Amino acid sequence: MGEIVEELNPLVGGNHKHEFENVNKVEIVLKTVGPARPSRLLVPSSIKVRDLRGLIASNGRLPIDNLSLILRGTVLCDEKNGDDVYIQLNDGDSLIVAVKPKPPVRDGYDDDDDDDDDLKFKLPRSSSLWKKRLYSFLHDNLRLPDILLMFIFSLSLKAWALTIMWFVLAPIAHKWDLGPVYIIATGFALILFNLGKRQAGDVSAYSIFNEDFRELPGTLNADRLDRDIRAGQF
Template sequence: MSTVSVTLQFIAGPRHVAQLPASCQVEQIFKTAEEAFGAITKGGIKVVLRGSALPGDKPGQLVTLQDGDHLLVAPQRKGPSAEVMAAVNKAAAARGGSHAAGDDDDDRIELPANAARWEAVAVEWLRSRVPDWVLEWVVLVRPRRFAILVVFLAGCIAASRVGLGPVFILVSLIASIFLNLGQRRAGEVSAYSIFNRGVRRLPGQLDADEIDRQMRQGQLG
């Protein structure tokens, strides 16, 4: 029986050149790969030839090999063990339903825990009346912000009709800046010295005066 030279390439690993019969049984190919790569094949392997996986569950099937063929050898992925599946099923039962019911709960769109009561009522009212993507945007933007956006758009339309559209947008932007300014805690200073009492700078802040002082003292270079 004629033999051919083939290359067994373990995925992202070593390579082995073997001599195999031109008409070779699948089990012989698997055995050759296991002997060539040793312990890394202990968990089972999958062998791919010309883009197709060889049927490892049919050991008597013949495979036609050609001289110079490359066979890709990959570790066989195993499913979860019986112990893991038992733990998952037990957890699902503890949640009060099957995996499908659990998945529905996981996909349910919910507001943050600190949301106001009226926001929760509004979301529950919309849940069966609007598509999911609309509800996702309502939850993301939050009803209060959504209402502000609607009022802003209505104000833009009304202001544009009387020729004050740009003025309304400019005033709205300035108002939004001042309404969203944070509150500094006692002893906390701003990164911008102009906003601090006595134009106080942050420790280590580099400015023109500090650069000039270091150059005069020869500390910069």
């Protein structure tokens, strides 16, 4: 390990002058990936990862957005399930600091990156505690894909109750040799309950469902073609 040649103290001066006063402080070792030599940093023993990242970035003049922190082999995240993450530091802990390089700009691939971000599911901050715990278990322990998590948390409690009821009744229908009828009836029920309701004054795209078979403006049919031909618009 290289010689520790610099001691940074964010607790004196700066924007954090009064924020961390009267707290238990520990000295940690920062090992920056690259040619920089290790340094020491005096920080509170219990601190938010977000605040620690800000202290390291401001004192080392590093880009905070691309700053990655690794403690005891674990990459530190600012928040988890919408809540700020706290860490407990001990005197002499070593923290690896890495600046992630910016990805090169590639024409034609920006839209693909945006699509990948859209597929990443994040639980809203306003979610209840049990939802956050369930999300943490499914995402961190079972490592379910984001697309499946999106489907699970998009269903309402009523939809989950009906789904569970369907699976409970399915063996009974199979026992009475009504499996095909049960599946067909389920399909018709899904279609029937998802037709939606039109507001007053709305018309259907299909004229057969409208009063006096009224069509939507601009509908192209045989009568419209005949009128245009007779009017010399073709």
